[in-house]
Amino acid sequence: MEKEVNIAVLGLGVVASGLIENLTIAKEKIKQQTGVALSITKVMVRSKEKRRAQAEKHQLTFTTEIDEILEDPTIDIVVELIGGVSDAKKWITQSLQQGKHVVTANKDLIAQFGNELTAIAKDHNVSLFYEASVAGGVPILQNLNTNFIADEITGIQGILNGTTNFMLTQMAEQEESYEEALKTAQTAGFAESDPTNDVDGWDAVYKLIILARLALGKNLSLTDIETQGIREITQRDMTYAQEFGYQIKLLAQAEKKAEKVYAAVTPVLIPKTHPLALVRNEMNGVFIESKLIGSSMFYGPGAGASPTAVSVLTDILRIVQGKEKEGPATQMSCSELPKGELAKRDVTNNYFLITNCTVDIETFLAKHQIKPLMIQQRLEKTEAAFITDKLTEEEKCSLKKQLQQISNIKQILNVWED
Amino acid sequence: MEKEVNIAVLGLGVVASGLIENLTIAKEKIKQQTGVALSITKVMVRSKEKRRAQAEKHQLTFTTEIDEILEDPTIDIVVELIGGVSDAKKWITQSLQQGKHVVTANKDLIAQFGNELTAIAKDHNVSLFYEASVAGGVPILQNLNTNFIADEITGIQGILNGTTNFMLTQMAEQEESYEEALKTAQTAGFAESDPTNDVDGWDAVYKLIILARLALGKNLSLTDIETQGIREITQRDMTYAQEFGYQIKLLAQAEKKAEKVYAAVTPVLIPKTHPLALVRNEMNGVFIESKLIGSSMFYGPGAGASPTAVSVLTDILRIVQGKEKEGPATQMSCSELPKGELAKRDVTNNYFLITNCTVDIETFLAKHQIKPLMIQQRLEKTEAAFITDKLTEEEKCSLKKQLQQISNIKQILNVWED
Incomplete structure (x- = not known):
């Protein structure tokens, strides 16, 4: 019994192109395994002209008008990969209100407005999923939602920013200075020309806000998180730390202390024997401490077109497999979480x-x-x-x-x- | 809308006791999050007398007769934690035939008869789940089933046996001899008095057979897997390997080579910079190489009552959440996989x-x-x-x-x- 599911994609950047490529490769396999024929039927871009070649290659229909997607009853799922906050929020809201499921990789948006958007999704009995917003190809959000239901997470620590982790690895292993490491990262395509968002820790802060919701059931805002980037880290710091048996990593951490939360994104020394110490280059790792399981870690690529697109595609497949059955749509997080009361760092x-x-x-x-x-x-x-x-x-x-x-x-x- | 789901447990060993304890702790939380009240209503034991204290503590009903479970229409899920192959196979078959879902942690059984039992489950529209059979508290099977649907796995490597990994860590870090490390493992409760199954690699071989099915879609039998245990590893080997920049680990690996498979459980030297090198003591780690995501690793406790019981409980919750909705029951693996054609080790x-x-x-x-x-x-x-x-x-x-x-x-x- 074959079923057709139609997808509209907002944006045509690196991840969107990765999604189109991956779906072309995997379409037959997905059909065999799930009985669903997935098609990207519309793509919204700022200018059709610039994208003509891509449109023809993948036989895509391009539009510049969101209404052509919102008003199209054949579209089941809207995938937002256009980035930014204001327009993305408006379009996601409208899509949910039109009864379309939404998948997004937009961490800034979900960190700031995830609760509000989840509530809208719930009201319209559709799903809002955002696995790709944290740690790219690492399925951390879904794992938090399924494997820890019976457990209680007491702390979560992550290397969540591939750019800074690549730079710190260059400094530690290639003995590069901060400036050299930044240049290497830019040349390798791991850092933008303005690296502020990464090196000052903001990218990791947004991801930590999303993780804290799912792992600890607490809402944190930007100002709740002690934040320090890596601009002040020198190659000499690395050398001493390594001699002492440590690696310096930009660590995002949220720890439950009684019913309060301590949250920070700061460079810290991690013992070389800890699994997070071997999260190198652009890789990400999320370490979880919980009462019943003890210690777990999920490791994989934190960015990149293909891994991130796989996370988007996995969200799509979860929605599709849920749609097969009757019942309410599921959400990644509760829309009514308590504000996390802040605890201090350890005594x-x-x-x-x-x-x-x-x-x-x-x-x-x-x-x-x-x-x-x-x-x-x-x-x-x-x-x-x-x-x-x-x-x-x-x-x-x-x-x-x-x-x-x-x-x-x-x-x-x-x-x-x- | 609260719903009641009743569970029968076969056996009352370490994991079963862990399950009973964990469910007591988590029952309220599970009810809040899923709307389902889970109860263990019957436990099958060899002798009721010996277990009287436990029965009273947790208000459990004990039975020595499988028929009291099979013929009880109020029981939805049978959890097999009694071990062994012959009886367990018979009881699981009967449970599935009676329309009861089954969860098991029995790797020997699933490795040998997983396909046959899955076919029976499918025929009776019930689920057979066995997350806890591989890598204890690490949710590797469910992750293979959900996050790699669109991807193609080309190789899987795991440290799957906690006993040998604990021993090798003792030898590497505490400079113990093989005999000393075995004694330490036995004292710490990580090795049995007859350690054959662990130190000769058989435990890891069974787990690798299960992993190869889900990761590579291939059936392997015991004799397909090149197997060598750790009895011949000496502390001196460790010292040299470490000086050369490696750790010696008992690695289970299944690699796709064209459409063939090379599979082995052998001690190998792993570079100290590889994430598997930091899987220490009784921990397990599974590393996955795939075409779209690239490299992933899942890390956590490979054994222990509580982590293993969490995996069993997560399987139960997956069944419960699937039962909420109409539609066919899902299985962890296909019952009709091709026999893996064997490839040689790398040239x-x-x-x-x-x-x-x-x-x-x-x-x-x-x-x-x-x-x-x-x-x-x-x-x-x-x-x-x-x-x-x-x-x-x-x-x-x-x-x-x-x-x-x-x-x-x-x-x-x-x-x-x-």
Whole structure:
């Protein structure tokens, strides 16, 4: 019993083109396995002229008017891959209101308006899915929704930004400077000419907001998340961290503390023996701590046309397979989650410091009752790096103050222990 | 709209007890999220007397007769956790024939009779799910079934046996001998008093057969899989491998080569930079190579009462959520897969060798046109370890022969490069 499902795609960028290519390859296989013939019947673009060649190659019908999609009763699913917030939000809202299921990869939009849009989807008995919005080809959202129903997640940590992870890997393994690593990432197509969104951590923050909803059932806003990018990380930081047995990673983390949440996107030192330490280059990894399962990790490509398009396609297939059966449409998250009350970082933490002090650092630390776990002093005592034992916030501030009286502190980072 | 679903459990071992505990903890949460009240209403045990305390604690009804479950129309799902093949197969068959869904963690049974049982399930429009049979708390089977529909998997590699992985980690990190590591594993409850099934690779072989069905769509039998356990691995092998930049792991792998399959469970050297190298202790990891996504890994606890019980519970919830809707029951795998035609290992491979030769090994290798990637000769030239460049099977045999004329070869292992 073959069934036809028609899709409209908004946008024709990298992921949309990947989706069209992948569906061409996989159409027959999907038909065999699910009994459904998937077709992209309309694509909305800003200008038809520019895209003529692509339209002819894949025999696509292009439109510049959203109404031609909204008013087309043969279209079952709208896939939004046009990006941005304002127009995308309007078009998704209209599509849901017209009774069309929506799949999107738009993390900015879902992070900011996911609850509102999910409520609209629910009201119109259609689904809103967005697997591709977090960690590209890694099926993390669906896994959070299915395998942890009986469990309770206590913390989630992720390397969610491929650009910065590629840069940090270049710095750690190729001994590149920050500037060199940025240039390499741009040449390899992993960083945009204006890398702000990635290197300052905002991309990861949006993804963490989405993860926190599904993993912890809490709503967080941008300002709830302690955010620090990687601009201040130097190749020298890397060298010391590696000598001490750590990798520096831009880690997104949301931890449940009693009923509160601590959330941050910051560069931290991760022990080399932890699975997240081997998430290299443009790859992503999401590590989950839960009461019943314990530790899990999901690893895969964080970006790229093909992997991201697979996540979009998997969402489409989930909708299609749900549509086969009667019953209410499912959503990826609840639209009425409580606002997460904020917790502080752990009471005590280990810190990694680099300072250009000229005094003997061991003597200095002993005098201030700091017992370093690791210590390195080189360059004829013009520079020292060390990792402190567990310090409270006050102890850290006091140490910082004392050190600033005799030196410049070049770096201070948190050491993450699971 | 609350719905009641009743479960019967066959067996009351570690996982069954974990399931009962977990369901007690999660029952309310599951009811809130799915609208279903799950109850374990009957448990089949060999002797009621021995289990009286447990029965009273959880208010369970015990039976020693399968008919009391088969003939009970209020029971929707039978969970088989009794193990073994013969009885379990009979009881699962009868349950399916009675129109009851079945969930099992029984890898031996599914590896050998999965197709036959799936066909019976299909005939009676009920589901047979077995997520917990492979990699305990890692939801690998469901992920293979949902996220790779549009993709094509070309290879799957897994650390699937927690016992041997724990032992190898002890040997690598605590410098224990094989015998010491086995004793540590037994004391920690990770190895049985007769460890044959684990250390000789059979446990991983069964799991690989199940994975190959879902990942590659091919049926393999026991004899199709090149199998070698870890009994011959010494602490010295570990030391050399680590010095060369590798970890020794018992790797289960199934690789598609054209339309054929190469499948093996053998100890191999894995580069320390590969994510599988950080699957330590009793943890499991499954690495997937596919055409569209590229590389993925799923990581988590390979055994243990609670994680395994979560996988069983997730299967139960999938059945329950499918039951909500009309339509045919779904299965984890197709019952009519083709027999996998066997391919050979790659044409050329890197090999890791240890030999007690007394001649200078560099000179010897140069004479035989072998360009080693890594080499170590110590103990006043009474022992040498090295990794060869890529050799064909013939070249390897020839090297082995030459070496045997002047020394005893202590170890020869494959080096795995993805």
